[in-house]
Amino acid sequence: MNILIVDDDLAIREMLVLAVMNPEDYIEQAANARQAITCLNQKPFDIVILDMGMPPDQHTPKQGIDVLDAVPTSNSMDCKVIVLTGQDPQKTAYQAIKHGAFDFLTKPIAKSTLLQSIDRAKLFLNNHLLQKNTEGVQKIAMDVELGQGVKSVRNAAEKKLLMQVLHDSDFNVHQVARCLGLKRENVYYLINKYAIERPETDG
Amino acid sequence: MGEGIHNFAWVAAFILLIIGLTLMTVLLYLHRQSHRLKSVLMGLYQLNEAVHQDVLQFIDQAWPFLSQAKFTGLNGHVDWFGEQIPIRHGLAVSPSQQAYPLKLVQQGIEVHLSAQMGRLRGEDQLMAQLVWQQFSALLSLDVNYKISQFLLSQKRLERYQLFVQHDIKNIAQFITLLADQLEQAQTDGEKLATYHQLQSIMPTISRRATQTIQQMTQPSRDKQTKKLIDVRPTLEKIAKSYDVSIHISGQAKLWGYQWAFEQVFQRLFENFQHHAPQAVVDVVISDNHQIQLSAPADAQESISAARMFEPFWTTSESGMGLGLYLARETLKTMGGELHFDHQHQQNTFVVQFAQDNHDE
Numbered sequence: 001m002n003i004l005i006v007d008d009d010l011a012i013r014e015m016l017v018l019a020v021m022n023p024e025d026y027i028e029q030a031a032n033a034r035q036a037i038t039c040l041n042q043k044p045f046d047i048v049i050l051d052m053g054m055p056p057d058q059h060t061p062k063q064g065i066d067v068l069d070a071v072p073t074s075n076s077m078d079c080k081v082i083v084l085t086g087q088d089p090q091k092t093a094y095q096a097i098k099h100g101a102f103d104f105l106t107k108p109i110a111k112s113t114l115l116q117s118i119d120r121a122k123l124f125l126n127n128h129l130l131q132k133n134t135e136g137v138q139k140i141a142m143d144v145e146l147g148q149g150v151k152s153v154r155n156a157a158e159k160k161l162l163m164q165v166l167h168d169s170d171f172n173v174h175q176v177a178r179c180l181g182l183k184r185e186n187v188y189y190l191i192n193k194y195a196i197e198r199p200e201t202d203g
Numbered sequence: 204m205g206e207g208i209h210n211f212a213w214v215a216a217f218i219l220l221i222i223g224l225t226l227m228t229v230l231l232y233l234h235r236q237s238h239r240l241k242s243v244l245m246g247l248y249q250l251n252e253a254v255h256q257d258v259l260q261f262i263d264q265a266w267p268f269l270s271q272a273k274f275t276g277l278n279g280h281v282d283w284f285g286e287q288i289p290i291r292h293g294l295a296v297s298p299s300q301q302a303y304p305l306k307l308v309q310q311g312i313e314v315h316l317s318a319q320m321g322r323l324r325g326e327d328q329l330m331a332q333l334v335w336q337q338f339s340a341l342l343s344l345d346v347n348y349k350i351s352q353f354l355l356s357q358k359r360l361e362r363y364q365l366f367v368q369h370d371i372k373n374i375a376q377f378i379t380l381l382a383d384q385l386e387q388a389q390t391d392g393e394k395l396a397t398y399h400q401l402q403s404i405m406p407t408i409s410r411r412a413t414q415t416i417q418q419m420t421q422p423s424r425d426k427q428t429k430k431l432i433d434v435r436p437t438l439e440k441i442a443k444s445y446d447v448s449i450h451i452s453g454q455a456k457l458w459g460y461q462w463a464f465e466q467v468f469q470r471l472f473e474n475f476q477h478h479a480p481q482a483v484v485d486v487v488i489s490d491n492h493q494i495q496l497s498a499p500a501d502a503q504e505s506i507s508a509a510r511m512f513e514p515f516w517t518t519s520e521s522g523m524g525l526g527l528y529l530a531r532e533t534l535k536t537m538g539g540e541l542h543f544d545h546q547h548q549q550n551t552f553v554v555q556f557a558q559d560n561h562d563e
Contacts, residue, residue: 009373011408015380018400031446034481051341055446056477059365086372087365111383164484 068099080121266292272334282313453488470526
């Protein structure tokens, strides 16, 4: 698994690396939201451990929310984000879950708690992958505004599914068409309709 | 006939004289009354200034001015953050007297007063009303000022606690993870890996702990001694601890207090961290004990240079609004100065140190 650890505090970041270190996992670090978003676009991470309060807004969850919002359109759109925070846990938890966090832990957290959360995330990821590969079922999650009719919901689901499949196939339109049971022209039409761009990657 | 005209002239002159004298008397009387009114109103205003807008002292010392306006009593009570304070000046409340009530209620402060006077008429009544209006207006301003000061102090304290809590929680997090790691390191290999990791981490956490303590305490200056400070590596170290990228030119050594020097630049780099996190700060060390720190300004950010050093004023959610103020005050103790300049989309802090005979 690819794990990204995001925390502005170097000492805590290093301790988190030490805590989650595992020969089977690849671990990378980011010191701020900007670096984290760059990493998420360059490589498909599976798990992100994210500190919500980082400079220049270390007393608000703004930087963490920016990272959460960047995940769905990044190269790591399937990743599970485990959020860490020390300030106003209740309010931060609500915002974190609202922006797509998988789990929420309040500092100071014990190593065992963190490892349990990572294990849960891995379990969910593996089961999703199993379901996709064996049953051909793709899970998508989205926020829907009630009372606005269903057309927008249909469009949002369509876009989300398309982005997911494009990501999984590394933007191979032919493969996407086959996977979705569409013609290639339809896939191009949908890419243009939703203005989907291929994320930039390294190399 | 001539005698008749002569007599008429004398009578007319006499009448005019009486009228003139009457007018003069009235004017003098009105002048005296207006002077008396002015004196009382100014007296109330100056009293309020003298007691520094303190509510209780103002009420306590305003009575002589009110009695000059022919009030016979001032009675009531003040509910002062849960404490009842009775107010008794002059005569007690009487139903035969004319009453002027006053009620002010604001978060934690309640003022219930009633001023009495005899049955006055004409300009005396008018004067009393004007004086009472002035007294009420000043008292209302004082109460509002007190509440706003109280709320501001409360907000500052909460903000301070927020900052200290954040740092302490991070330190606590480090210790928790460290304790878990040490407990689980069983083999020699694991212990060695933990040791090597700690070797690189400990300086950072130690610096963090020191900064946190510095925020909460004032170092004893008696115990500090001046030393020769190598400016360039010190600035590089501070910038790195705040994750601020710098381009530094020049070098110098200054004679001064290490803690004060570091504190000044910690606050400046922290300011850059908050307001220009992506920018590369250009640091120029000059021979004349001057250090300039510049970074491009955000086009959207409007700079209020006049308020930069105002305590508890900040445009950043991450700041307490004390950093630049404290930096400047700290520099003053060293005989130095700190200025800010905003020109051509560049924000520049100019730190000028005083010349010391020991400097190189």
